[in-house]
Amino acid sequence: MQVDQLYQEIILDHYKHPHGRGLREPYTAEAHHVNPTCGDEVTIRVDLEAGVLRDVSYDGMGCSISQASASVLHELLTGRDTDEISVVHAAFVELMSGRGQVTPDEELLGDAVAFAGVARYPARVKCALLPWMAFKDAAARAGVVVEANSGTERSEVKTA
Amino acid sequence: MTTIAIPSGMPQYEDVPRYDVQAVRADFPMLEREVNGHPMVYLDSANTSQKPRQVLDVLREHYERHNGNVARSVHTVGTEATEAYEGARAKVATFINAPSPDEVVFTKNSTEAINLVAYAFLSASVGGAASAGRGAPDERFRIGPGDEIVISEMEHHSNIVPWQLLCERTGATLRWFGITDGGRLDESNLEELVNERTKLVSLVHMSNILGTVNATARITERVRQVGALLLLDCSQSVPHLPVDVVDLDADFIAFTGHKMCGPTGIGVLWGRSELLAAMPPFLGGGSMIETVAMTGSTFAPPPARFEAGTPPIAEAVALGAAVDYLSGIGMRAIQWHEKELTAYALDALETVPGLRIFGPRVPVGRGGTISFAMEGVHPHDVGQILDAQGVEVRVGHHCARPVCVRFGVPATTRASFYLYTTTSEVDALVRGLEQVRKVFG
C-alpha cells in the first residue's frame, strides 16, 4: 500500500510514544499555532539560554503527522545552539516543500527523514510543518531568528 | 438491517418506489474511475455530488449548439439561450413546487443565496437608494439594535457568518437554537428564543454534518405568530428528498446545484414573490435595471432584479437537466434508497470497535450523511488510510465548526451517500475502517 510511505513505522512510533511531550517550566517563550483547515493545534515552549536550546516542550492535539512531527522536533533540536537549529530547521522545511523530490540528509535530520513520504501528500505537508512553524515563532519571541536559508552551512553541523 | 412488520392496511415496503442502482451508476462516468489502484468508493456527496452523463451532455450541447447571451439579443441563438435559461428556471420551480418561476432567483451557490437575503436586510436598514422600487424600505427587512435574528448551532458556516456580519453592522442580536446530545435541534426554548423582537429565523433543513432533518412545522408556526420571516437552508435536503415550498410554508429557501447532480457555479434562492418584490437589489449592473440615467436608476422586478450581469447560463441550463434527471428517477425513490442505505450503514458502523457516531443513530428524521470518530485516531489519518483504499470521505469540521465544539471534538470523519451509493460501498467503508484500526491499533 502506497500509504505506507506516509505512515512509516518511525512516524507511528513517535505518534504512539511521543518524546518530550508536555509543557514544562522554565521557558523563555511560547507559541500556539492552529491549522484552520483541520483544527490541529500545537503549543511550543522554548527554553533558550546563551544561544542554546535547553529544552523545547510541547502539547497539542491533531493527526499522527503533526503530533509525530512535534516529537521529532523535540528530539532533533534539544540541546543544540541556534546556528545548528537554523540549519536543521531549514533542512526540514526544504524536505517538506520538495514534493518528494528532495533526498534527506539522514545524518542531519535523524528520524525526520521518515517525513520524506509526507512531502508527496500536499494536503499533509502543513500538518508536518505545524510544530516547526510554531517553534520558529516561539524562538522569535525569545529573540532568536531561525533563518530559512542556512542550508549552505549544513555540513558544519554535528549530529546530536 | 432492522425490519419492522407494518400492520396491513398501512403502506407496505413494496409500495415504495424503487429503481435499479446499477443502472443509475452507469449514468455517472466518474463512478468508473479508480483511486489509488482501487475502484473509487465515493462517499462525499454531501460535499459535492457526481454528475450524470445526461447533465454533462446538456452542458456540452448548450455551448456547442445554443450559445448566446440571454435577455439582450434579438438574434436566434440569443433567443434560444434565453429560452433554455428561462426553461431551466421553470423546471426548478416545478421541482420545488414553487407557485411561479419568477420566485426562483439564480445565484452562484447557496452561500450567495443566503447572503442575498442578508444584504436585503442590510440595504433596507441603511435606507437611501437601496430600497426596492425606490419607495420607503419595507419594515420587515429593517433591522437594528433590539431586533433579533435566530439561527442554530447546527448551521453550515454559510448560514452563520452572513448573519454575524449583518448583526455586527446593524446592531441587531444574533441568537441560536442548541443541539441535543442525540444530535437533534433543541426546541425546548422555542417560545423564548423566537419572540416579538425576532425578524428572521434562518435554519438548516438537513444538517450537512449530523445528517439530522429538522421538522420545521412547530418553528414555522411560532415564526408566523411573532410575524418574523423564515429562511430554510435546503442545500442538503433539496438534493435528497422531495421538497415542496408550499408544504414547507417557508419564506425563502436556498440550495446549490453542485450537490444535486448539477454543475458548480449555480445555486438558487427561492422566495415568496411578494417578499422578493419588497427587497432592495443586491448586486448592481446589467440586466437588473428598469432604466438607467446618470442621476439614478430604477430596478427590474424579481427575479431579474437579483441577477446582475451575465448569469451562469450553461450552468443554469444544466441544473435544469439535473432536475429532470432526479425527477425521472423520482425524489421519493431516492429518499427511500438513502433511507435504506442509512439504516444499513448505521447498523454496520455500530460493529466497528471504538467508533462513535455523532447525530441521530436511527434512520428516522435523518438523511444519508453520517459523521463519526474512531477512538484514538485523528480524522485526518482515518481519511488518509481510507483514501489509500479508494474510499473517499470528508474529514474536518465540515464548515460547521460549532457542531464539533458542541460534541467536544476538533473534527469528524463523514461518509455521505446519494442515489448512486450501494451497500457494498458501505461494506468497503467498514473494511477500510478495519484497516485504520490495524495501522493505528
Ligand SMILES: Cc1ncc(COP(=O)(O)O)c(C=O)c1O
Ligand atoms: C447545509 C449547507 N449549507 C450551505 C452550504 C454551502 O453551499 P455552497 O458552498 O455551494 O454555497 C453547504 C455546502 O457546503 C451546506 O451543506
